[in-house]
Amino acid sequence: MGDQSAIDIRGVAKSFATTTVLHDINLEIRDGEFFTMLGPSGSGKTTLLRMVAGFETPDAGTIKLHGDDVTQRPAHLRPVNTVFQDYALFPHMDVVTNVEYGLRVSGVKRDARRRRANEALAMVRLEGFGERRPAQLSGGQRQRVALARAIVNEPSVLLLDEPLGALDLKLRQEMQTELKAIQRRIGITFLYVTHDQEEAMAMSDRIAIMNKGVIEQIGSPKEVYELPATAFVASFIGTSNVIERDGRSQSLRPERLIILTASEAAPVGSHAEPGAVTDVVYLGMVTRVFVHLDSGDDLVAVQTNDGSSIASTVANPGDRVQVAWRPADAFDLDTALV
């Protein structure tokens, strides 16, 4: 990774009619980074991506690409390319003509652009598909064509707007691995937008979690999962229990909770509270145990079915149990942002 920032977003705000979709966004994305903007629909992540691409203009603030202020520059003059959510392949062109489109409009000679388009198709493992029409391809293949069409132009930043959203789970997981591999190979900055936290965790160097037009937290997958800054981040990344203790909001990860029988002694140094099991959901590798604490909180604990836990064998709805956790596993949340 270089030390210059690939994308520098300063004080960007945007409203549509009466709705503010982005409030004062500040974001710096490093060169060569796989950066993901993660959030629910309506969080403003796609609007921010479209501003970097040049399809929207911010009401305030600046956007720089490798130090170059592009805030007012139209989309076709920016050194970025986008992989669209619906792929946006030109239906009246065959695959190779789609891929070489960017080279053609920028005046690259026919032979050179054919060769580069075929190289890009090879990179996404679609050799020999050049003469097909987009309508003759499967969803996964169209997705690869869209990727080839973007990377063939060697953009300084590649923007990806929920590119895997329309694929089924298995294909999505394959493509995640492949996208990450391609990003490593060509070494350009990826700015990726998704609402799927697992996808974000699997591929990203860093993640920005967005909610209602603000960035709630920026960090590595490990940081945002293990040290969520806000209740929103805690609940959006994986499942999390948010409880109030001593007037502070705290987050507890379900896999850090230990279920004990009513009479068992809690492990040394951990804190235990009594409650009753309300539901048990067996999921194969893990079991989810829902507990209503006597203090009034509802918790969910995830127990690995490795034979060491009582959850899969003993716990039944109605059983009296204790839920234990180490104080270090309960994170204070930034309550101001809840």
Add this chain to the structure above:
Amino acid sequence: MLSPPLLWFLVIYLTSLVLMLVTGFWSVNGFTSQIDHHLTGQNFSQITAGAYPSIIGRTVLLAVLVTVTDAIVAFPFAYVMARVATQRTQRILLGAVLLPLWASYLAKVYAWISILEKGGALNWTFSKVGLPNPNLGFTNGAMWIAFCYIWLPYMIVPIYGALERIPSSLLDASADLGGSSWSTLRRVILPLALPGLAAGSIFTFSLTLGDYVTPLLIGGSNSTLIGNAIYENLLTGGNLPLAAALSTVPIAVMIIYLGIAKRLGAFEAL
């Protein structure tokens, strides 16, 4: 397999066309004015000579001119309607395009007569600003203008439909890949609007090809079209076989034209 409705259509529709074609090979006895049912090719050799080739040529040329003019006028209008206007403006414009279709054809032609004739609005306007009078009334030019006007909605609506169906992400993608507005228009919008344009041209072309009222009302002495020739042979000349032979000309032209339009994807856009 032909479905029963299609079979029914073929029996009724094609049979009458075949009968007409057969009639074209009959002749009229010059002495008795009775139809002679012996097959002969004389009608078809007659329409390749005399005034007929220039009538056919004039009709096809006019149909092409009207189609091209309407396409040029309709495209920007349909584009604004489909991709620029707000939803409210879009509805108003669509209403404005469709409303003239409710008015009588004759009323619209008469309106153009009153604009184009000697004492009409066009000459009056030209003389007011000191330009020579165009005197377009009762000329082929008048016919061209009236046809363009009357068939314009039939061109606008299919182009509008085709343009509206283009996903905006395709336009974003073209810009994203470095395409200027001009590149996007030429390489993405126009090719995707082409089926709509071809569909609209079927209407403007075939309607002009078969018309005989506008030439009678607003045309001049040199404005006879195929339709007028058929009409005269049928109703005043009493030569039904010759009229039938003439009728095969626009049918043949349309078959060729539809073949071209099909290759341009016109039928997917209808």
